[in-house]
Every structure is written in structure tokens, then in C-alpha cells.
Amino acid sequence: MEKKAYLSLQFQCNETLTEILIAELSDQGYDSFWEQDEGFEAYILEKEYDEHKLQGILDRYQALGTTTFNVSTVEEKNWNVEWESNFEQIVVEDKCLVRADFHKPEQNFPYEIVINPKMSFGTGHHATTYLMLSWQLEIDHKQKKVMDAGCGTGILAIMAHLKGADEIVAFDNNEWAVDNTRENFEINHCPEIKMFLGTVEEIDKKEKFDIILANINRNVLLDEMDLYATRLKDNGILLLSGFYHYDASQIEEKASASGLKVKGLKERNDWVALKLSF
Numbered sequence: 001m002e003k004k005a006y007l008s009l010q011f012q013c014n015e016t017l018t019e020i021l022i023a024e025l026s027d028q029g030y031d032s033f034w035e036q037d038e039g040f041e042a043y044i045l046e047k048e049y050d051e052h053k054l055q056g057i058l059d060r061y062q063a064l065g066t067t068t069f070n071v072s073t074v075e076e077k078n079w080n081v082e083w084e085s086n087f088e089q090i091v092v093e094d095k096c097l098v099r100a101d102f103h104k105p106e107q108n109f110p111y112e113i114v115i116n117p118k119m120s121f122g123t124g125h126h127a128t129t130y131l132m133l134s135w136q137l138e139i140d141h142k143q144k145k146v147m148d149a150g151c152g153t154g155i156l157a158i159m160a161h162l163k164g165a166d167e168i169v170a171f172d173n174n175e176w177a178v179d180n181t182r183e184n185f186e187i188n189h190c191p192e193i194k195m196f197l198g199t200v201e202e203i204d205k206k207e208k209f210d211i212i213l214a215n216i217n218r219n220v221l222l223d224e225m226d227l228y229a230t231r232l233k234d235n236g237i238l239l240l241s242g243f244y245h246y247d248a249s250q251i252e253e254k255a256s257a258s259g260l261k262v263k264g265l266k267e268r269n270d271w272v273a274l275k276l277s278f
Helices: 015-025 051-060 079-086 127-138 155-162 175-187 218-230 245-257
Strands: 006-012 033-036 039-045 068-074 090-092 096-099 111-114 145-149 167-172 194-197 209-215 232-244 261-268 271-277
Touching (some): 015 033, 015 039, 090 127, 096 127, 111 155, 127 232, 127 261, 127 271, 145 155, 155 167, 155 175, 155 209, 167 175, 209 218, 232 245, 245 261, 245 271
Parallel strands (some): 096 111, 145 167, 145 209, 209 232
Antiparallel strands (some): 006 068, 033 039, 090 096, 261 271
């Protein structure tokens, strides 16, 4: 079997840029991220590495500080062993425990989600996932119809299931995310959640949802805002995250043009999650 050639990129940057760049690169084919004292390390298949595209991302955020990086070739790794050695369980708002299957179960929390993230984004460790879960803890999901757009690991769809949602549709445009999500649905005993490879455009416009969850990134959210709005019930709730605080006004402006109003805002480590409705 042919081994896959990976590149390791070691980034030297401040903490703020670390958060931003990990979020940006996770949408560009980078598989795994290890945060360090003065930056982070990222991995990508050698054939998928695009230095020009990477430099464009770095240039976009140069006002926030200097970023330098080194590139080296690495042998194929056992990624499961890698993330198991770095994955720590977390608690969201003292109500939800997010752990991996090798952690011991705990009975002290109303909600428990088991996530084996492999190469997918969305473990609860990143501020945006934490914020989305925090919003979900406050919202009534019982007998609701929920969409999880760009589901990553499926963690938000699983929370919707735990909170009593009647019907859940999840999707992602990455095959590895779809496979990982299905595995996590099985682990959390919710295989009935509908899952497909694709985007929101494949959801019929006539199909309306009570709750739409979209933790992606600024550009995708701006491009798809109208698509979310047309699939949201009149009294529905749209939760958005995946963008930095200084991008919130642009997101709000686009939402307003789609007839949506901001009903609440949460912030963590300079990342933002918005609650919107008509």
C-alpha cells in the first residue's frame, strides 16, 4: 500500500493568530493541529499543499502580528495515537462533558458527548465549538427540526439529539468529516440522524427548520446566509460561529439583508457566536 506523504508546517505567531489560523487552515485541507507555546504545528498532504494560498491567508491577518513558518516532510503517522496523546476532555458551562471514548464516563453532567475527532474539526476545544454548544444548552430543542451545516465531527447534531430534537439533518462537504460524523453518531447512539456529503444548496428550499447550526468560517457564512434564511422557519433560530469578533459587524449586516436580526451574542477568546431570528 502506497504511503501518503505529509508536510509538517511549524508556525511561529502570537496566541490570537494561532486561534485564527487554525480555524482558517482547517478549511483548507490541513488535517491536524498541535498548539505550542509560541505558535502551532499543522499537517497537510504534500499533494494538497498550496504555498500561494497559504501566503494569502497569512497576508490577510498580518495587521494582528508577525507569522513565520517552516515546512518539512514527515512520514505517514498513526494519527489516532497522535490525537489521543493530546486530546483532553472539556466541560461546557458546567453542564456538558465532551470526551473521547478512551476517557472514563462521568455522571456529574446532564449531557455527555463522546467525540473521536480523527481529522475533523469540532471537538469543543476550539472557542467557536464551545460557544455553539453554550448557545444550544440555552435553547429548547424538544420536537424541533434541526440542520447542522458543515458538521465537522457532528458534535452539534449530537447535542441537538441529546436535547430532544425530533429530526436532525447534518452534512459536510468533506468525505473524511462525513465518515467521522457517522462514526460519532454510532458512538453516541443516534444513528438515525440524517447525514450526507454536500452543502446547504442540496436542501430543498421548501424544507424549513426550527434551528439551523452553522459553525464554519466568515466567507462561507457570508456566501450562504441567504440559503440559511430561506430554510429557516418564521420563528426559527439561526446560530452562527466561526468568525473573529471584528468580523461580527459584517456578518450582522449580511444577516440583516436576509431579514434576520441578532438576538444574542457570545464571545470567547475573541471569537463570536451569534443567535439570530426573523
